[in-house]
Amino acid sequence: MLTKNPPRPAGTPPERGEEMRIITLWQPWASLIAFGVKRFETRSWGTQYRGKLAIHAAKRPMRGEFESLSKKVKETTGKSLEYHAFRNCYWSDPFPLGRIVAICNLSNCYQMVDTSKDDPRIDVENPIYLFTKNGPLETLLGHWESGRFAWELSDVMELAEPIPYRGGQGLRRLDDHATLMSIAARLPMGGGV
Secondary structure, three states: OOOOOOOOOOOOOOOOOOOOEEEEEOHHHHHHHHHHOOOOOOOOOOOOEEEEEEEEEEEOOOHHHHHHHHHHHHHEEEEEEHHHHHOOOOOOOOOOOOOOEEHHHHHHEEEOOOOOOOOOOOOOOOOOEHHOOHHHHHHHOOOHHHHOOEEEEEEEEEEEEEEOOOOOOOEEEOOOHHHHHHHHHHOOOOOOO
């Protein structure tokens, strides 16, 4: 099994020694995870980490790509990207920058394979996600290409108020006590970090 920490509900208190990691994503992807619209984060690299994950929105916006994605979402679903975000949002800005917006569990990491091709890059030691079975919205919200990885995110909990935080590259440990307490205070009733 590839788990380091067994998956636990995002709102349950951590056990002694349990870690939380954080990843910085561009907007609108960070908020779409927070609102439960995006269930997979696609990456060029896999991870063996399983456990609590904080979702952080990058400080700098991606203007051109945002408009392009918004247009594709509208063409595919008949509804705007803003509709998909606003229908679940009570923040003053649905796409905040430089803030932690949610916590979740990174519950699995699948290597992608295109089932219509014989792909020599398939790693038989890793689970394989058949990305041809994605729905149209999830497909638009990720970079689905054979050989890449799909991180499955579960038990997503949007923070009541996004928390300012300095981002960075890669999957990093989040061990700043003040930030962890701030996250716990902004989780829905009964939540904890």
